[in-house]
Every structure is written in structure tokens, then in C-alpha cells.
Amino acid sequence: MNSRRKDGIDPVTRARARRRALQAVYAWQVSGGNAQQVIAQFAHEQAHEVADLEYFEDLVRGVLAHCAELDADLAEYLDRTVEEVDPVERAVLRIATYELRHRLDVPYRVVLNEAVEIAKRFGSEHGHTYVNGVLDRAAMQWRPAETGARAG
Structure with a gap:
């Protein structure tokens, strides 16, 4: 079965x-390293996993290029410094923040749901709860047009 949506996006490969x-x-x-090194390290496996390679590269390049800005955006919603956040949850939050701030074509609910699922799979036992709380509050500020019904 093809899971591709009308707009051509396949949620599974995303x-x-x-x-x-x-x-x-x-x-x-x-x-450390630069975006090209990091992408090269994972691109081979990416191709075998049938993932959206273009989206993968955009996320990695975007997070690495905008990391200081993303961390500054996140800081307001954290109860500790970005560096003190568990490394897996920190990576999840950075990716989701990049999507919320720079990929307005992706609905905020998709970003939050995906971030929570990834945190459940790879993060600490309650990491997904923390990720959800941070991103839910941030999304209300960053995507008010989408979250308006919930914030009102």
C-alpha cells in the first residue's frame, strides 16, 4: 500500500x-564535524532504509546551521540550560525546533507527534513527556495561527 499523500509526501519515509x-x-x-561529514556518515544507511533523503539532509543541515538560534529559541521553554538537557532529548528538541521555525509546510501537530514518538523510542524513560511539554508551550508562541484554537 502506498502511504503517499496527495501532496506527494510519504509520512513513513519522512x-x-x-x-x-x-x-x-x-x-x-x-x-562534532560539519554538516557534510555528518550527512555522509549516515547517507549510505539512509538510502538502504528507504527514507526521504532530501528531508533528512535539510533537517541535519538546518539544525547544524541554525543551532545557536534554535538553542536561544528553546531556552525560554526549558527548566535548565540546553547543555543540561539529555543529549537525545536535546537532539529531538533541536530538530523539532528547526521544523517549527523553518519548515512551516509541516503542521505543528506532525512535528510534535513525531518528536514525542522519537523521544519514546530513543530517549530516556520520561524524556518524551519533557519533549512534549517544551514543544507544546513553544508551538503556541511560534505557530499561533495553528494553535490559536487551543490557546484561546
């Missing part, structure tokens, strides 16, 4: 791209 981007951003947080 979800795989996000999971692979999490691994790439996490690796970058641990060992």
Missing part, C-alpha cells in the same frame, strides 16, 4: 528521515 536525522544530530553533538 518519519524514517527524522529518526536518521536524530542519530546524525546526536553524533554531531558528541563528536
Whole structure:
């Protein structure tokens, strides 16, 4: 069965791209490097996993290029410094923040749901709850047109 939507986006390959981007951003947080090195490290596996390679690259390049801005945006919603957030949850939050701020074509609910699912899969036991709380509050400020019904 083809899961591709009318707009040509396949949610399954996008979800795989996000999971692979999490691994790439996490690796970058641990060992550094530039976007091209990080992408090259994961692109081979990405191709075999049938993921949205273009979206994966956009997420990784976007997070690495805008990391300071993303961290500053997140800081208001965290109960600790960005550096004190668990590394997996930090990577999830950075990717989701990039999507919320720079990928307005992706509905905020999709961003939040995907971030929570990835945090459940890869993060600490209650990490998904933390990720959900941070992103839910942030989305109300960053995407008021989409969240207006909930915020009112």
C-alpha cells in the first residue's frame, strides 16, 4: 500500500528521515564535524532504509546551521540550560525546533507527534513527556495561527 499523500509526501519515509536525522544530530553533538561529514556518515544507511533523503539532509543541515538560534529559541521553554538537557532529548528538541521555525509546510501537530514518538523510542524513560511539554508551550508562541484554537 502506498502511504503517499496527495501532496506527494510519504509520512513513513519522512518519519524514517527524522529518526536518521536524530542519530546524525546526536553524533554531531558528541563528536562534532560539519554538516557534510555528518550527512555522509549516515547517507549510505539512509538510502538502504528507504527514507526521504532530501528531508533528512535539510533537517541535519538546518539544525547544524541554525543551532545557536534554535538553542536561544528553546531556552525560554526549558527548566535548565540546553547543555543540561539529555543529549537525545536535546537532539529531538533541536530538530523539532528547526521544523517549527523553518519548515512551516509541516503542521505543528506532525512535528510534535513525531518528536514525542522519537523521544519514546530513543530517549530516556520520561524524556518524551519533557519533549512534549517544551514543544507544546513553544508551538503556541511560534505557530499561533495553528494553535490559536487551543490557546484561546
